Amino acid sequence: MKQFLGTMWVLLITTACLCAMTPLAETGRDTIQKDLVKVDLQSRRIHSFDNGVHFSGNFAGARLGTPLKVNDSVFQVNITPENEPINKSPWYAFKLWSDRRKDVYVTLHYTYGTHRYHPKLSTDGKRWKDMEKSNVTTSNEDVTLRFTTGADTLWVAAQELIPSSEALYWADSLADKFSSLKKRVIGYSILDRPVVSFRIGDKRNANTLVVLSRQHPPEVTGYQAMQAFTERILAKNRLSSRFRKKFDVIVIPSINPDGVDLGHWRHNAGGVDLNRDWDKFLQPETRAVSGYLKALAANGDALQFCLDFHSTEEDVFYIVTEEKQSITQRWLAAIQRAIPDYKVNQSFHGIGSATSKNWIYKQFGAEAVTYEVGDGTDRQLLKRIGETAADELMKVLLEKTSGRKNKK
Numbered sequence: 001m002k003q004f005l006g007t008m009w010v011l012l013i014t015t016a017c018l019c020a021m022t023p024l025a026e027t028g029r030d031t032i033q034k035d036l037v038k039v040d041l042q043s044r045r046i047h048s049f050d051n052g053v054h055f056s057g058n059f060a061g062a063r064l065g066t067p068l069k070v071n072d073s074v075f076q077v078n079i080t081p082e083n084e085p086i087n088k089s090p091w092y093a094f095k096l097w098s099d100r101r102k103d104v105y106v107t108l109h110y111t112y113g114t115h116r117y118h119p120k121l122s123t124d125g126k127r128w129k130d131m132e133k134s135n136v137t138t139s140n141e142d143v144t145l146r147f148t149t150g151a152d153t154l155w156v157a158a159q160e161l162i163p164s165s166e167a168l169y170w171a172d173s174l175a176d177k178f179s180s181l182k183k184r185v186i187g188y189s190i191l192d193r194p195v196v197s198f199r200i201g202d203k204r205n206a207n208t209l210v211v212l213s214r215q216h217p218p219e220v221t222g223y224q225a226m227q228a229f230t231e232r233i234l235a236k237n238r239l240s241s242r243f244r245k246k247f248d249v250i251v252i253p254s255i256n257p258d259g260v261d262l263g264h265w266r267h268n269a270g271g272v273d274l275n276r277d278w279d280k281f282l283q284p285e286t287r288a289v290s291g292y293l294k295a296l297a298a299n300g301d302a303l304q305f306c307l308d309f310h311s312t313e314e315d316v317f318y319i320v321t322e323e324k325q326s327i328t329q330r331w332l333a334a335i336q337r338a339i340p341d342y343k344v345n346q347s348f349h350g351i352g353s354a355t356s357k358n359w360i361y362k363q364f365g366a367e368a369v370t371y372e373v374g375d376g377t378d379r380q381l382l383k384r385i386g387e388t389a390a391d392e393l394m395k396v397l398l399e400k401t402s403g404r405k406n407k408k
């Protein structure tokens, strides 16, 4: 992990594919300077104060700024975005401890936007729980958090902290269970982190389902639903086994690894919203994914459906068609029937914006859905919905393709 301090002027670059030899070759890394974007990077360091209180932003995903001591027990943390303008979704993550047991108040001061994420706490960076509401107070635009600190490190973050490396571990853990799972690097981020895809199936299937995730770093609930969805497709049951015989599944779990590890609110290291770059493809991450999908299609894969997982204030499915007999509408209706106590929200805003779902629909004629999970959706519930969504989509896709020629 590189150490950063202060401001970086990022060369906004494109990555041109060099792969004339084979359509599935790795993306090349030649670069073309396009523009200069000012991106504020977080200092990866520990801040220690004379009253024995310590903050750390020295880990992947941290966002802390430079803490200020207001008085013996009160500190202010300025939460700034990587660059502006930006979607107002302030991400924060830091560690906190003190030499002696002490009451500490930390004010989160947002320089742009307002509080979005209720704080999560952890003592090991892996298991998280919501901070007690009584310890969170809002005044004007600022939010003050009350802690009783001690020598043990307390992790504080806007959502569960899931660095980009977790997606690689997750893929490896699935590969241990599925010999047919093939992991590959399909490209590299601006800061040279791998963008990884894995494929489940034996490549003999022409029918392909595509799963995308984490274009926007803080959208952890979408990532969690994506995992539940994918693991259901890999489950050892009749429906999943039947589906895997007819369909290959391509999963690209972490499209913006730089943004995730830099603790960004939304953008990649070039200061760009990747899910608005699916027309110009100026970023290496979107070029890697789109180039890979185009190569698959050129190789004979028929993209049947795509889900791109995100998070927002509440659960909602952004769709590309309202046609009743479409895969999308049959699938959403099936989820609603399967979980009657859950309200399936859908929203249609046309197909004009430069998002992945719109590009996939226009490029391949495959229906695509942006699957948004609420920031505060109960983690067990989002898992249940993700699994049900997988079951119902497998049924609809199998029904649609039954009787069709399946082999390439």
Ligand SMILES: [Zn+2]
Pocket: 215, 216, 219, 275, 310, 311
């Ligand atoms: Zn998003």
